[in-house]
Amino acid sequence: MTIEPTTLATGTRPLAVERGTLRDTVRAHLSHGGGVLLTGPAGIGRTTVVSQLAADAGEYGHRVLRCAPSYAERDSPFLGLIDLLTGVADDTLTALAAHERAVLEQTLLRRCGPPAAAGHGPGDDTGVGAATEREALVLRIAVRKVLALLADAGPLLLVIDDAQWLDRPTAEVLNYCARRADPGVAVLAALRTELAPAPLAHRSDGCDSALGLCPPPVRRIAVPPMTAHELAELLERHDHPGWPRPLITRLHQISGGTPSTALELSSALDEHVRLGGAELPGPDDPLPVPDSLSRPVLDRLGALTASARHTLLMAGASGRPTVELLRRAGRPNAAADLDLCVRHGLIRALTESDNGAVRFLEPLTPMVLRAETPYEHLVEAHRALADACDDTVERAHHMARLTAGPDPAVATRLAAAASAARRRGAPGTAARLGRLAAEYTPAGQAYVDIDRRLTAAEDGIEAGDLDFARRLAHEVLGDAERPADRVRAWNVVIDSCGQAMAEIADVFPEAVRDAAGDPELLAQLHYRMSWRAWMVGGSAARAHGHAVRAAGLAARTGDRRTELMALTQQAALELFLGLPEAETTLTAALAAPHDVHAMTHHNGPVYLKYRFHLVRDELDEARAELRTLVYRLRQRGSADSLSQCLIGLAQVEIQRGRCRPALTIARQSLRIVEEAGLSQGPAWYALSLAETAGGSLRRALTAAETARRHSEDDDDRLFLPRALHAEGRIRLFVGQSARAVELLRRAGELETAQGQRDPATRRWHADLAEALAAAGAPDEAAAVIAVARRQAERLGRPGVLATLDRAKAAIDASRGELTLASRTLESAATRLRATGYPLEEARTRAALGRVRRLLQDETGARTSFASALRIFSKADARPWIALTRTERDRAQDAPAPPAEAGSWSDHLTSTERSVVARAAQGATNREIAAGLVVSVKTVEAALTRAYRKLGAKSRVEVARMVMTHPTA
Known part of the structure; x- marks a missing residue:
């Protein structure tokens, strides 16, 4: 596999995951010809994606011909063809027959005379119709020949944006060419799908007609809405204000992930705040909607009857509207009213599978409707819904809308609803309701108010809304006097910083001071100081001391949750330090009585079990533990814990040789941390591993560099070595051994300084040794292997020992001891198969093929490469398939020395x-x-x-x- 040097340069800006993947998918499909049809509603970003793909194709050496018809041009015959072939020089047409060239030049308006007729009516008695048909056929043949001539000179890409407006004569010519396209011709078309466009759609389904523009094989791909993270990047690129994450989330929800809508909403909000002097809207305050967005909605609302509009208002005011709920809330004709709303394009059609659920086609609709409704009507709607709904959480929401000022009854009901939401596994809803409960708490109940705010902040941590949690915690620190309240608030501040614990160095002394010697409070702080000592201080030994002290203090004071979390941290550190008591400590952390929070947390004992399975090469057991935990976290759990478990699961799937699922899981993890505003270094690291195994080395390198930058920005010494290792491996695989040594050596130095004594916890040793051998430093490589081998033999780590043998073979080969290297690699491959590491086995067999090639054992080399390819193909390890094929072909094509007599x-x-x-x-x-x-x-x-x-x-x-x- 070859990668351009510019691609491997550091400092590249990472692509947003979803759109970057979309472009890679399209490029991969078009690389061998064929066609792709991109679909999506107006404003979703089809044209932007098409433009980026066209620019990429031009950079990769494609000839790009493009047309972008408009609505006003849909009835202009051959205007699309004229645009498409504008860049084709007249010299190209000289290869055509005279009559073909004449018809084509007339059609393109490059010669005087009428263009070729586009009609298809039957001929008349004079034979004019037959002549017209002949000209149409000549034109199609001429266009096809021109495209073939261009494709002979190099790959050709035809780009047709807004295909719904393409004039019919052009569409028919391109349909003809698509059915007979040469291999070097590819077509990229884009279609607005919410329309039934003319003239394409008047013959059949618009999408089917657009698909006819593309030569086979054709793939239809829907352009997805932007994620919240991508939307934030879009606003930043367009110089919009850096809105807080909750506001970004609301902009994303209201816009439906449509870029153009989000930009208009953000501009209106900026004008409202900057020019109007208003404060940023709260989570329940309406956002300003510009006329350009509200007017189309108001036009559709204006066509409704008063009854239908009232019913729609109540549906928008409800959290989960259904036909039955609206009937109970005093709308007996709800079904008929909603049918009218469906006909006017305001809500989706009601189906039995939805159980009568009402779903708006555009998230803007209920917001615009609410803004246009008098306040007293809104109050009436919430009162009716509060009486009608049987859900504790939703009833409390409506009650809060009806109350102005503190009200102890409403506050109590809201706090109960927050507890119900928490039990359901909806911490985000619990946080919002808990904050409302604090707002409605009377001034005389200060301790109750503080407890409710802290509980809401802790729910915010679980939901991943870290800004919200920090804000509430600092509010409490300004009001609270009791040590327990203050330390609880400091814990929220610490927990909300994610991987960036270096930013809160001054928090710990203040928190310890506020704890005032209370052992229960000190236990909580020592647990967090253990993490800081490991992540920021880079010392597993000091971190272990804090964890042991935290577990002891928590056990003495009966704080089982802190005790379990501290024991888990203690066991993890003992594993890293290679201490024999690690298994015993983990067993104590898993013993009853259990704590639900600890058992589902990514820093809890159940999660740690999978890492113990990994170091023992028990991959199936590790996967089973993580899959069970991920399932539970999807039902109820924090975004941070779910992301970390997905990161672990992606790594296990890679090791098991399941590359495609690993890519999907890693991308899910990154999406979660982006949308929740969590530290992104670990997720980018996991994505780098997954891309290295089954995606693209170019994307893998970008992800690794991004992971490294995030870890360096956060001063996270726990994940920084992993990011360095990921980047170093990629550099090693593409032959940049000197840079690989630099990165891998730094990773090894950091891990060793932290106290790593079990090479199975961070498996960088073999990669560093291979890089050193390739860079001409075999003695240093041998020293790395010797240290790691002693540790692995002491702890019984057969998988590590096998990879170390592969690295040793690289040293032997660099010293010319090829026969010894061959025997070592054969043995290592056999042991890796036994321990269940298919990708490592295949990598070892590929190395064996290279050594056998040097031994001039052509049959043996081909057998080794074939074995490696079989394993990589089964795993769908695409980069490795490409690398191994390159090595195999090099082995087959390499010239051998002239034959000697008799040989x-x-x-x-x-x-x-x-x-x-x-x-x-x-x-x-x-x-x-x-x-x-x-x-x-x-x-x-x-x-x-x-x-x-x-x-x-x-x-x-x-x-x-x-x-x-x-x-x-």
């Missing part, structure tokens, strides 16, 4: 020997193929390789060698 057959495979023997006897290629039951192409390829290996230039020379040494 010609030693250099040939059995097939090549048989072919050469028959050729020397005067048999033709066809006769040889028939005799050996192979194809003629196989015979030709075998002879070509044999000529090269034997240093022969003709059959005469080959025959002379065979006749001179017939027993060879």
Whole structure:
């Protein structure tokens, strides 16, 4: 596999995951011809994606022809074709027959005379209709020939944006060309799908007609809405204010992820705040909607009856509207009203599978409707819904809308609803309701107010809304006096910083001071100081001391949750430090009584079990633990814990040789942290591993560099070595051994300084040794292996020992000890298969193929490469398939030294020997193929390789060698 140097340069800006993946998918499909149809509603970003793909294709050497028709041009015959072929020089047309060129030039308005007729009516008595049909056919043939001529000079991409407005004559010409397209011609078309556009759609389904523009194989791909993270990047690129994450989330929800809508909403909000002098809207305050967005909605609302509009208002005011709920809330004709709303394009059609649920087509609709409704009508709607709904959480929401000022009854009801939401596994809803409960708490209940705010902040942590949690915690620190309240608030501040614990160095002394010697509070702080000592201080030994102290204090004061979390941290550190008591400590953390929070947390004992399975090479057991935990976290759990578990699951799937699922899981993890505003370094690291295994080395490198930057920005010494390792491996794989050594050496130094004594916890040793051997430092490589081998043998880590042997073979090969290297690699591959690491086994077999090539063992090399390819293909390890094929082909095509007397057959495979023997006897290629039951192409390829290996230039020379040494 080749990667351009510019691609591997550091400092590249990472692509947003979803759109970057979309572009890669389209590029991969079009690389071999065929067509792609991109679909999506107006404003979703189809044109932007098409423009980026067209620019990329131009950079990769494609000739790009593009047209972008508009609504006003849909009835102008051949205008699309004129735009498409504008860049085609007249010289290209000289290769056409005279009549073909004349018709094409007239159609393109490059010659005087009428354009070719586009009609399809039957001919008349004068034969004009038949002539018209002949001209139309000549035009199609001429266009197809022009495209073929362009494709002969290099790959050709036709880009048709807004295909719904393409004029019919052009569409028919392109349909003809698509059915007969040459291999070098690819087509990228884009279609607005919410319309039934003319003229394409008047014949059949618009999408089917647009698909006809594309040569086979055709793939239809819907352009997805932007994620919240992508939307934030879009606003930043357009110089919009850096809105807080909750506001970004609301902009994303209201816009439906449509870029153009989000930009307009953000502009209106900026004008409202900056020019209007207003404060940022709260989570329940309406956002300003510009006329350009509200007017189309108001036009549709204006066509409704008063009854239907009132019913729609109540549906928008409800959290989960259904037909039955609206009936109970005093809308007996709800079904008929909603049918009218469906006909006017405001809500989706009601189906039995939805159980009567009402779903708005555009998130803007309920917001615009609410803004246009008098306040007293809104109050009435919430009152009716509060009486009608039987859900505790939703009823509390409506009650809050009806109350102005503190109200103890409403506050109590809201706090109960927050508890219900928490039990359901909806921490985000619990946080919002808890904050409302605090707002409605009377001034005389200060302790209750503080407790409710802190509980809401802790729910915010679980939901991943870290800004919200921090804000509430700092509010409490300004009001609270009791040590327990203050330390609880400090804990929220610490927990909300994610991987960036270096930013809160001044928090710990203040928190310890506020704890006032209370052992229960100190236990909580020592647990967090353990994390800081490891992540920021870079010392696992000091971190272990804090964890042990935290567990002891928590056990003494009966704080089981802190005790379990501290024991888990203690066990993790003992594993990293290679201490024998690690298993015993984990067993204590898993013992009853359990704590639900600890058992589902990514820093809890159940999660740690999978890491113990990993170091013991128990991959299936590790996967089972993580899958169970991920399932529970999807039902109820924090975004941070779910993301971390997905990161672990992606790594396990890679090790098990399931590359495609690993890519999907890693991307899910990154999406979660982006949308939740969590630290992104670990997720980018996981994505780098997944891309290295089954995606693209270019994307893998970008992800690794991004992971490294995030970890360096956060001063996260726990994940920084992993990011360095990921980047170093990629550099090693593409042959940049000096840069790989630099990165891997730094990773090893950081891990060793932290106290790593179990090489199975961070498996960088073999990669560093291989890089050193490739860079000409075999002695240093041997020293790295020696240290790691002693640790692995002491702890019993067979998987690590096998990879260390592969690295040792690299050292042996660099010293010229090829036979020893070959034996070592064969043994290592066998042991890696036994321990269940298919990708590592395949990587080892590929290395064996390279060594056998150096030994001039062509048959053995091809066998090794074939074995590696079989494993990589089964795993769908795309980068490795490409790398191994390159190595295999290099082995087959490499010229061999001229044959010595009596040794010609030693250099040939059995097939090549048989072919050469028959050729020397005067048999033709066809006769040889028939005799050996192979194809003629196989015979030709075998002879070509044999000529090269034997240093022969003709059959005469080959025959002379065979006749001179017939027993060879």
